[in-house]
Amino acid sequence: MNSLLRPSAVAITHVPSPNMRQGQRTYVTHQPIDYPRALRQHEQYCQALRECGVNVRVLDVNANLPDAVFVEDTAIVLDEVAVLASMGTESRRAEPSRVEPELRKYRDVHRIELPATIEGGDVLRVGHTLFVGLSARTNPAGAKAIDEIVRHYGYHVVTVPVRGCLHLKTACTALLDETLLINPAWLDASALGTRTTTAVPETEPWGANVMLIGETVCAAADHAQTADLIRARGFTVRAMDISEFAKAEGGVTCLSLLIPSG
Numbered sequence: 001m002n003s004l005l006r007p008s009a010v011a012i013t014h015v016p017s018p019n020m021r022q023g024q025r026t027y028v029t030h031q032p033i034d035y036p037r038a039l040r041q042h043e044q045y046c047q048a049l050r051e052c053g054v055n056v057r058v059l060d061v062n063a064n065l066p067d068a069v070f071v072e073d074t075a076i077v078l079d080e081v082a083v084l085a086s087m088g089t090e091s092r093r094a095e096p097s098r099v100e101p102e103l104r105k106y107r108d109v110h111r112i113e114l115p116a117t118i119e120g121g122d123v124l125r126v127g128h129t130l131f132v133g134l135s136a137r138t139n140p141a142g143a144k145a146i147d148e149i150v151r152h153y154g155y156h157v158v159t160v161p162v163r164g165c166l167h168l169k170t171a172c173t174a175l176l177d178e179t180l181l182i183n184p185a186w187l188d189a190s191a192l193g194t195r196t197t198t199a200v201p202e203t204e205p206w207g208a209n210v211m212l213i214g215e216t217v218c219a220a221a222d223h224a225q226t227a228d229l230i231r232a233r234g235f236t237v238r239a240m241d242i243s244e245f246a247k248a249e250g251g252v253t254c255l256s257l258l259i260p261s262g
Helices: 035-051 095-103 140-153 224-231
Strands: 010-014 055-059 075-077 082-084 109-111 123-126 129-134 156-161 172-174 180-182 197-199 211-213 216-220 236-240 257-259
Touching: 010 035, 010 095, 035 055, 035 236, 055 095, 075 095, 075 257, 082 095, 082 140, 095 257, 123 172, 129 140, 140 156, 172 211, 216 224, 224 236
Parallel strands: 010 055, 082 109, 129 156, 180 197, 216 236
Antiparallel strands: 010 257, 075 082, 123 129, 172 180, 211 216
């Protein structure tokens, strides 16, 4: 089954940078970001995680870097180990090393080095399978590098070509029953094998990025049809207003680095 976050799980988050407006954009156009509103939304996001029973740690170690709030990308965390990412864009390459001291409180840490690139948003764990998106941020060398690390802990890497969106988890996340919620326009669904998939409505192409905490599915408030689809499968859905982060290609998973409890 999926790695289930229990009440003793930890979520590392990072305050939004005052320079967030200058962050990277790949598949969306630059829009004005309301920074005070982004701060409020981030506080509400952290509070929602706490109300789901997660221990939240809020960092400010990368506050000068525009994309620091998207802390998920800095590492891949498994039950046994954490892997520090090798970021796919130069402006973000200082982020992981500054997050590492906090991460080492919970896991031994491995590193992936250039020219291999991999970001946490491109790695989806489903049981002992790691789906790794081949994207604008993660290259085949990055997928090979993480495979060489995690195979020693019993994990199997499957690469998934991604198109039209920034990361794999923009287009695909997993529910508790291991059903994959996908936008089939943005990935090669055949790479997912025989996994059961549910497609998000075409009117909500960004809706596939959801986060499972216990038996609650956290989803962006703007994706009401997707939320209804998930509820129809018997899940509780918690809507999160992350509209300012969506302007910077962010989703609900992007704002936290989740560390499952033992």
